Amino acid sequence: MLATEFLPAEKTPDELIYTESEFIAGNRLLLACLEAMPEFILILNKNREIIGGNEKFLRTFGFDSMEDVRGKRFGDAVECVNAKNAPNGCGTSINCRTCGAVNSIVNCAETNSKSVNECHLTLKASDAAEFEVMATPLQLGPYDFLILSLRDISAEKRKKILERVFFHDVLNTAGGLQGLASLIAMETDATTEEVTMMMNLTERLIDEIKLHRDLLSAEKGELFAQPSWFKITPFMREMKSLYAGHKAAEGKELLLDEDENADIYADKVLLSRVVGNLIKNALEASLPGERITAGYTVLENTVVFSVNNPKVLPQRIKSQLFQRSFTTKKEPGHGLGTYSVKLFTENFLHGTVTLTSHAPDGTTVYIEIPKAAPELKENLVV
Numbered sequence: 001m002l003a004t005e006f007l008p009a010e011k012t013p014d015e016l017i018y019t020e021s022e023f024i025a026g027n028r029l030l031l032a033c034l035e036a037m038p039e040f041i042l043i044l045n046k047n048r049e050i051i052g053g054n055e056k057f058l059r060t061f062g063f064d065s066m067e068d069v070r071g072k073r074f075g076d077a078v079e080c081v082n083a084k085n086a087p088n089g090c091g092t093s094i095n096c097r098t099c100g101a102v103n104s105i106v107n108c109a110e111t112n113s114k115s116v117n118e119c120h121l122t123l124k125a126s127d128a129a130e131f132e133v134m135a136t137p138l139q140l141g142p143y144d145f146l147i148l149s150l151r152d153i154s155a156e157k158r159k160k161i162l163e164r165v166f167f168h169d170v171l172n173t174a175g176g177l178q179g180l181a182s183l184i185a186m187e188t189d190a191t192t193e194e195v196t197m198m199m200n201l202t203e204r205l206i207d208e209i210k211l212h213r214d215l216l217s218a219e220k221g222e223l224f225a226q227p228s229w230f231k232i233t234p235f236m237r238e239m240k241s242l243y244a245g246h247k248a249a250e251g252k253e254l255l256l257d258e259d260e261n262a263d264i265y266a267d268k269v270l271l272s273r274v275v276g277n278l279i280k281n282a283l284e285a286s287l288p289g290e291r292i293t294a295g296y297t298v299l300e301n302t303v304v305f306s307v308n309n310p311k312v313l314p315q316r317i318k319s320q321l322f323q324r325s326f327t328t329k330k331e332p333g334h335g336l337g338t339y340s341v342k343l344f345t346e347n348f349l350h351g352t353v354t355l356t357s358h359a360p361d362g363t364t365v366y367i368e369i370p371k372a373a374p375e376l377k378e379n380l381v382v
Contacts, residue, residue: 012045099119228266232261275367279307312359318357
């Protein structure tokens with residue numbers, strides 16, 4: 001038996017795959033219906049393998065003919081990163097348990113009825129896609145197949161989320177500024193501390209606007225890193241100071257675990273987005289009285305930034321934490337915070353993102369970036 005962490009990994013013999021595929025190819029009415037549909041369409045056999053589909057799917061994902069995908073499972077065909085790292089491909093990874101496409105296929109097969117889910121798919125090169133997936137049973141002759149329909153909802157999801165997150169964050173920050181302005185107006189003598197708080201809130205408002213601008217530019221491929229030399233310790237102290245005054249920090253202890261004060265050559269603004277999002281998320285995930293620790297460790301060629309909070313995440317959340325649109329909040333959330341962490345770190349800071357979450361240590365996210373990215377060294381100006 002082939003190794004698996006979720007669904008059976010056994011494959012259909014090549015001869016039967018060919019027979020099933022030819023059976024589909026011979027049904028002209030079915031093929032005409034598939035081509036008339038605006039969605040990406042696949043026909044799968046009982047082992048979740050592709051035996052048919054429409055031209056739209058083939059063209060969009062860069063295949064020349066059905067021969068290129070015949071016998072493959074959906075995740076293997078489109079090079080899903082979870083399928084690539086699974087013991088035996090699509091459906092056999094522990095992360096596949098939360099995949100909308102896989103669950104639609106399983107539910108359809110078990111109930112012999114239509115099943116609809118959303119699928120947040122991460123492809124090679126960190127490309128992300130979101131689909132509304134519908135699996136429908138199809139009985140033809142002696143065979144029990146299913147039709148897998150995928151509607152690309154990436155653009156509409158992105159538009160809705162970006163609009164919501166922009167107005168949510170900006171209005172919240174502006175509300176804080178307005179409240180502080182009212183307080184200062186009631187006091188005849190404004191203290192230096194109050195003026196400083198006013199300036200910090202104003203700066204945060206501007207920063208929120210720039211964050212969403214940068215995120216939108218990054219997804220469009222229009223963002224370019226602007227690295228510079230700076231010291232790590234003052235940078236991290238500034239991040240701690242900024243978020244110690246955040247609303248989410250009320251009643252909580254925010255600590256900074258310092259290492260040597262080394263130099264780093266990176267985009268300071270993007271790094272502040274990454275570290276700031278991690279600190280804010282850790283604060284929001286913690287309860288009053290709990291401790292959140294931000295820190296950094298200087299290695300020979302890299303720096304590892306980390307943020308820890310005492311909450312332990314279940315596997316279903318860990319599997320999706322860095323995917324766009326996924327949120328752990330009960331109320332309508334952004335689903336962009338941790339996604340932007342991964343996007344900025346891997347694509348613009350030349351680093352990696354890892355996560356550990358277990359008792360009694362809680363959850364820690366690590367960001368490891370080079371002190372100076374190799375491809376940038378030729379442009380260094382100290």
